C-alpha cells in the first residue's frame with residue numbers, strides 16, 4: 528500500500544511564527560512613560576509615532592493604568608446581551624461633546640468604517656431610497672484593510688490578489704467639489720472622506736471644501752460620512768477635525784486615539800440615522816466592552832479636561848514654528864510642512880525611509896506616510912520641552928543625512 532508522505536520542507540520555506548505582513552524595525556520596547564519608550568537594553572526613544580497616532584495620552588498614563596487595571600480586576604467582558612454602564616458613559620460624553628446623538632462601539636478603524644457604510648445605506652433605505660447604495664470616496668483615501676474598506680480605499684496595491692473589488696465605491700479627486708458634484712447620481716448614498724488624509728501623506732481638506740460638501744450633500748440628500756479614525760479624538764486640537772470647518776457631518780467613524788492604545792472604535796451619528804439601526808441590524812462581540820470603555824473614558828478624562836485641547840493647539844503652534852524654520856534651513860531634506868494640530872507631515876526630498884531611519888538613529892520615532900512624507904504624531908500630552916527636543920533630534924538627523932550624502936558623493940567614482 529502506498530503511504531502518502533508529508534511533503535519535505537524546503538529550507539527556503541521557513542516562515543516566522545508571526546506572519547510576515549509587516550516590515551518591522553529591529554526594536555522591541557519593554558516599557559514607556561509619557562512621550563518616551565525604552566528598549567530592554569535601556570535605550571530611550573522620544574515617541575513621535577505614538578503607535579501610529581494611537582497612544583493619545585502617552586505611555587503608562589497614571590489615569591489609564593488605574594482605569595484599566597481597576598476594571599480588569601472587576602469585569603472585562605460581559606457581551607452586549609447586558610447593560611454596560613462604562614459604554615453608556617463613554618457614549619454620553621462623546622454625544623455631549625459632538626454633533627452626534629448616538630454612538631456604536633466596535634474594535635478598530637476598519638470596523639468602524641464598515642459600520643459607517645452600513646449605516647449610510649440603511650438610513651437611505653429607511654428614508655425610502657434602497658437604490659442609494661453608492662459611496663463616493665476620495666483618491667488617496669485610506670479606510671482600512673477589510674475587503675469592503677479595501678475597495679473604499681481604492682489603492683490598487685492593497686487590492687492586488689484579493690479578488691473582485693467590492694461594488695459600490697467610486698473615487699474622485701480630493702479637495703475638488705466639482706468632481707463630487709459630477710459624481711453624484713440617484714444611486715449615491717454618501718460621500719465618505721478623511722478630513723485629513725493620513726496614510727497617503729497628511730493632506731488636509733480645506734474648510735471651504737468641507738463646507739461646500741455639506742451644502743452639496745444637503746441639496747442632494749446624500750449623507751456626509753467622515754473617517755476621523757486618525758484625525759479625531761483631539762489630534763487636531765478639537766475633539767473632531769471637522770469642527771475646524773464649522774460643519775456638522777451625518778456620520779463619523781473614529782478609533783486610533785480613542786482607547787489610548789487599547790483597541791476600540793466608534794461610529795457617531797444623528798438620531799435619524801441611528802434610528803435606522805434597529806436591534807439585529809449590526810453587532811460585534813467585543814465592541815464596547817467594560818475594559819475597552821474604561822480605557823476610552825480614561826482618554827476622555829484627560830482630553831476633555833478644561834484647557835487640554837487649547838494646550839494641544841499651543842504645542843502644535845510651537846512645532847509648526849520650529850518645523851517651518853527646520854524646513855527653511857534644510858531644503859535639501861525637507862520640501863514642505865503640512866497638517867493640522869498634532870497630525871504633522873514633512874514632505875522629504877530624499878527617500879522618507881532614509882529620513883525616518885536617521886531620526887530613529889538619533890532617538891526619535893516617527894512614521895512614514897505616502898507622498899514621501901514623514902509623519903509626526905506625538906502623544907497629545909507631549910510637553911513643550913519634548914517638542915523642542917524632537918526638532919533638535921531632527922536637526923541632528925539632517926546633519927547625519929548630509930554627511931552620508933557627501934561621503935557617498937566623494938566615494939562614488941566620477942564618470
Ligand SMILES: *Cc1c(COP(=O)(O)O)cnc(C)c1O
Nearest residue numbers: 635636637669670671725756757
Ligand atoms: C488607521 C486608519 C484606518 C484603519 O484602522 P484600523 O484600526 O487599522 O482598522 C482607517 N481609516 C483611517 C483614516 C486610518 O488612519
